[in-house]
Amino acid sequence: MVNTRLPFTLPEYHQRLEAVRRSMQTQGIDILIVTNPSNMHWITGYDGWSFYVHQAVIVSLTDEPVWWGRPMDAVGAEKTTWLAGDSIYSYPDDFVQNPEKHAYVHLCGVLKDKGWDQRRIGVEMDNYYFTAACLETLRAEIAGVAVVDATSVVTWQRSVKSEAEIEYMRRAARIVEATHARIREVTRPGLRKNELVAEIYHAALMGADGYGGDYSAIVPLTPSGRDAAAAHLTWDDRELVKGEGTFFEIAGCYKRYHCPSSRTVFLGTPPKEMLNAQDAVLEGLEAGMAVARPGNTCGEIAEAFFGVLRKYGVEKTSRAGYSVGLSYPPDWGEHTMSIRPGDRSVLRANMVFHFMPAIWTPEWGLEITETMRITDEGGPECLANVPRELCVKE
Amino acid sequence: MVNTRLPFTLPEYHQRLEAVRRSMQTQGIDILIVTNPSNMHWITGYDGWSFYVHQAVIVSLTDEPVWWGRPMDAVGAEKTTWLAGDSIYSYPDDFVQNPEKHAYVHLCGVLKDKGWDQRRIGVEMDNYYFTAACLETLRAEIAGVAVVDATSVVTWQRSVKSEAEIEYMRRAARIVEATHARIREVTRPGLRKNELVAEIYHAALMGADGYGGDYSAIVPLTPSGRDAAAAHLTWDDRELVKGEGTFFEIAGCYKRYHCPSSRTVFLGTPPKEMLNAQDAVLEGLEAGMAVARPGNTCGEIAEAFFGVLRKYGVEKTSRAGYSVGLSYPPDWGEHTMSIRPGDRSVLRANMVFHFMPAIWTPEWGLEITETMRITDEGGPECLANVPRELCVKE
Numbered sequence: 001m002v003n004t005r006l007p008f009t010l011p012e013y014h015q016r017l018e019a020v021r022r023s024m025q026t027q028g029i030d031i032l033i034v035t036n037p038s039n040m041h042w043i044t045g046y047d048g049w050s051f052y053v054h055q056a057v058i059v060s061l062t063d064e065p066v067w068w069g070r071p072m073d074a075v076g077a078e079k080t081t082w083l084a085g086d087s088i089y090s091y092p093d094d095f096v097q098n099p100e101k102h103a104y105v106h107l108c109g110v111l112k113d114k115g116w117d118q119r120r121i122g123v124e125m126d127n128y129y130f131t132a133a134c135l136e137t138l139r140a141e142i143a144g145v146a147v148v149d150a151t152s153v154v155t156w157q158r159s160v161k162s163e164a165e166i167e168y169m170r171r172a173a174r175i176v177e178a179t180h181a182r183i184r185e186v187t188r189p190g191l192r193k194n195e196l197v198a199e200i201y202h203a204a205l206m207g208a209d210g211y212g213g214d215y216s217a218i219v220p221l222t223p224s225g226r227d228a229a230a231a232h233l234t235w236d237d238r239e240l241v242k243g244e245g246t247f248f249e250i251a252g253c254y255k256r257y258h259c260p261s262s263r264t265v266f267l268g269t270p271p272k273e274m275l276n277a278q279d280a281v282l283e284g285l286e287a288g289m290a291v292a293r294p295g296n297t298c299g300e301i302a303e304a305f306f307g308v309l310r311k312y313g314v315e316k317t318s319r320a321g322y323s324v325g326l327s328y329p330p331d332w333g334e335h336t337m338s339i340r341p342g343d344r345s346v347l348r349a350n351m352v353f354h355f356m357p358a359i360w361t362p363e364w365g366l367e368i369t370e371t372m373r374i375t376d377e378g379g380p381e382c383l384a385n386v387p388r389e390l391c392v393k394e
Numbered sequence: 395m396v397n398t399r400l401p402f403t404l405p406e407y408h409q410r411l412e413a414v415r416r417s418m419q420t421q422g423i424d425i426l427i428v429t430n431p432s433n434m435h436w437i438t439g440y441d442g443w444s445f446y447v448h449q450a451v452i453v454s455l456t457d458e459p460v461w462w463g464r465p466m467d468a469v470g471a472e473k474t475t476w477l478a479g480d481s482i483y484s485y486p487d488d489f490v491q492n493p494e495k496h497a498y499v500h501l502c503g504v505l506k507d508k509g510w511d512q513r514r515i516g517v518e519m520d521n522y523y524f525t526a527a528c529l530e531t532l533r534a535e536i537a538g539v540a541v542v543d544a545t546s547v548v549t550w551q552r553s554v555k556s557e558a559e560i561e562y563m564r565r566a567a568r569i570v571e572a573t574h575a576r577i578r579e580v581t582r583p584g585l586r587k588n589e590l591v592a593e594i595y596h597a598a599l600m601g602a603d604g605y606g607g608d609y610s611a612i613v614p615l616t617p618s619g620r621d622a623a624a625a626h627l628t629w630d631d632r633e634l635v636k637g638e639g640t641f642f643e644i645a646g647c648y649k650r651y652h653c654p655s656s657r658t659v660f661l662g663t664p665p666k667e668m669l670n671a672q673d674a675v676l677e678g679l680e681a682g683m684a685v686a687r688p689g690n691t692c693g694e695i696a697e698a699f700f701g702v703l704r705k706y707g708v709e710k711t712s713r714a715g716y717s718v719g720l721s722y723p724p725d726w727g728e729h730t731m732s733i734r735p736g737d738r739s740v741l742r743a744n745m746v747f748h749f750m751p752a753i754w755t756p757e758w759g760l761e762i763t764e765t766m767r768i769t770d771e772g773g774p775e776c777l778a779n780v781p782r783e784l785c786v787k788e
Contacts, residue, residue, distance in 0.1 A: 005630075048626040049612055052522075052725035072712055072754055076624035093712040094736075097729045099546060102520070126496070126527035128446075133520035133545070135529065151527070152493055194606030198599035205592035212588030212631025218443055219609045230470035232442040236399075237606025318466055318487040329723045331446035335491045342488075360466055 030119035032059040035129040037328040039154035044081040054103035108141035122150030172259035173383035174208035175252030193235040214253040217332040221249040228365030247367040260354045262367035265391040280312035298343040321356040349376045424513035426453040429523040431722040433548035438475040448497035502535035516544030566653035567777035568602035569646030587629040608647040611726040615643040622759030641761040656761035659785040674706035692737040715750040743770045
């Protein structure tokens, strides 16, 4: 019985699994413990806000993958994945957040039952959901276990998107367009920031073109004035005031696929330094996009962009973007390629990047960003169509 | 210069720090690397959606704590913490999500500079934000490092709330009351689930009594019908239909403090098994609360509750609650005490629990929950006042 709510076709899932297995073989991995929720979803379709307890998908080179987690979430695995029921394993509920017993003791039992404990086991060493305690438990339960760092095995397979994935990201783009339109409409002096964010969420979840919005992997970042010097402050309930800019770092999200897009609104008259930075960013975006084509590298996009910034005398020490697509909290980036000098990752068609040349100074922040798809037809495609210029309102 | 946006007074922060240090001394820890964002916030006031990159607060027994993170977030640390500027350290941006260099190489440099590398170092082994790679890097960079599991050192200090924290949780309670009122108002057949969730977010962020809503550490969980058999499914864009129940597991959030509260709405006529389960849950809640007083244990609450369930012939294999308060995604639970048989944690006044006796069957789910404060005046105080009974609508 095919699960009719799967977001992609079964052949697409099978292709993904084969790609993962090829990568495992290249890296000498027999058994892969996948804990990154985006990777779990990409391979099996598994969806749910259950990543706050230990769970995993275990991939071998031959057998059907195993889903492993909490009993109440095994029900979710039956409903959302393409796996057969006998591939779904769960641990007794008293392993949940119990200081006296770690869930990986149970996971190691599953590995032993399957005869997988003596194989070379790949783990996602630097993923949020594979804690140090997971590794320590693995080592304590399986003497001499051969562990390989596999943080990037699945994430890299996700970097070139399928047509179906691109379609979801385009729907997310329609959603972020509608959300920015709402922001431009309602932002005004005297509006409390939490009220503004309420409007952002409402627009993003209502969706666009009949496609409902999903939750974004990062909440809206919307700092104003000098607070916008800090990249990742969230909102409070103070009123917006005249004479301040506010950047809106948001994403549309459709079925876990993101289209991030940042814009800045200024209430009153922007300082000339901000307008100079805007000129630099707009020209820098174009310069970066001009070299964003298959065969070039992420580093080359960065060099082109930072060259323009230097010409304008604008300083920026952080990276200018990263690959995006499917994601779960706490990050919508894929943790593979970055748009920064020296990143030698080679661009291919249907890679998608959040080109994110934000400028933060001690006095203000300016964000004008684009999510762009690398194409075979020359330049990249900006997924969302939102006016780039600073929105100036009284 | 005192940071005027700190959510608590400086003396309260100093008391917290002293409590953490006493616990460190008891456990033989000289240096504590705090990575749990809630713990970082509780000790220093640090706030921001930056936990998707490596960051920490480092506590010694004598010196002012150190904030360590990304440069753009160091700006946020200056704005949100009570720490002096020279206690804020940052690493070059190319340590961010760079497969070739881990940020903890830099952290170890800080430990060495401070002369802290040869001390006994506590780390939060089972926190999302202390990955296996953090531990491996620590061991690779500091030969023979003495590492102690300190997952619970700060979390346990947070379990008894101050009056100021209780006040924030009461504001969160007003917010969740307003949100449930909106849910009861708008839920109807034909409404798309994403539209309903848009209303939930709007109400939760608008806040109550003039206090704006903050983002909750878990998104609204709102599955309907047979999907409500799975505890942690999130929403889609299908219409609500008659003959199905929907549970709403949500929280009000004010300045990162949560008041979770779940209720269930049924469109049409609920099945009699659900009504029987409701009777069991309502009586079980009362039975649990009757023993929820200082000196008793979490396990005793669970025994009282599960005794009632058995009487009604209702099965539940998962825990029935956990301590709550301050939190960041992906979980609003504190990961200390659980309301489950055998949990010997002793209740004290101003501990707060999400008493969460959810019933999931293959056909439906029913959630009626209370966030309760343990008091010295006999029974617990339910922070939110929301009608408990199933809301039945046509």
